[in-house]
Amino acid sequence: MDGRYGDSTRSVKAVGSEPVPGSPVAPPPVPASTFHLSPDESESLDKYGRYSNPTWRQLESALAELEGAAAALTFGSGMAAITSVLRVLAKPGHTLVVPGDGYNQVRRYAREYLAPQGVTVVEAASAEMCHAASDAHVVLAETPANPGLDVVDLHRLAMDCRRRGSTLVVDNTTATPLGQQPLSLGADLVVASATKALSGHSDVIAGYVAGSHPELMAAVEQDRLLAGPILGVFEAWLVLRSLGSAGLRFERQCHNAQALAVMLRNHPAVKSVRYPGLPDDPSHQIAMLQMKKFGGLVAIELENAQAVHTMVERSALLVASTSFGGIHTSVDRRARWGDPVGDGFARISAGIEDTDDLIADFEHALA
Structure with missing residues (x-):
């Protein structure tokens, strides 16, 4: 994150394209399901629309820049982003802490999908998150919590998780990267719904994961590839178009x-x-x-x-x-x-x- 600039400047710069003469200032979406392959079968950047897309990459670059992350991955919704991360991190025998006063669909997913697979699910109010996380393998915090707006002390929670070897995931939807930088406070991953303030026009559903640990991001990307909860190209373009404002x-x-x-x-x-x-x-x-x-x-x-x-x-x-x-x-x-x-x-x-x-x-x- 470039500390020289204010939030509006950061937002505009994040969605900017390379200043190549003759190229569009606002790049159009690339609605392709397949791409030309190299005759020598060497790896090309884009092969198939479920694997990657140039429009995704531009949006992911912008989101990573705003979150202060090394990389970001887009998803078809905020829930798709959260569930992908939980599938990667919460394994049978693990203890997972989720917000008891946060978004209710996250609790439902943990109860109805992860718990039957052998994951111990603990629901903790935001005010009790640090205490509840004492024996957890994975902690998912949402701050400010939706809808009650309690705030979790992220620095303290991150230090506690690091001391115990736990993974801390922070839902940054309500604060947005313009209001809060969880990664700079010690979080391992950020998840968020871009449906809300980032796209901001009530016309698109999208989500993302951001982080700077290569192995974690690679595992989430592999889950997205196999499970397929991808963001449509036009939806990615709409978010990118909105992100500048x-x-x-x-x-x-x-x-x-x-x-x-x-x-x-x-x-x-x-x-x-x-x-x-x-x-x-x-x-x-x-x-x-x-x-x-x-x-x-x-x-x-x-x-x-x-x-x-x-x-x-x-x-x-x-x-x-x-x-x-x-x-x-x-x-x-x-x-x-x-x-x-x-x-x-x-x-x-x-x-x-x-x-x-x-x-x-x-x-x-x-x-």
């Missing part, structure tokens, strides 16, 4: 989230607010140490489910949808998906609307 979008999303959190914590209709950027948030001190930006998500608790629905109905700007990181501010009542939260719990994903308009809209919606 990620710094600009994420900065506005974080600014809007901070402003919303401050406004909502003082509103009588709101029972509680979680946002790592609030000075009195339980995770603020740790977040200050390891996060450059506090992210675009705000978690609030309203009276009940109907209060959440009424807020959305009265709003002119809010979109009721799951996922997050898009340009529109969205609200997701997470209890409907089975998360262990109250009926009035809502995850707000701040968009890129003008801050004053967004604050006024929430004030009207909650009046």
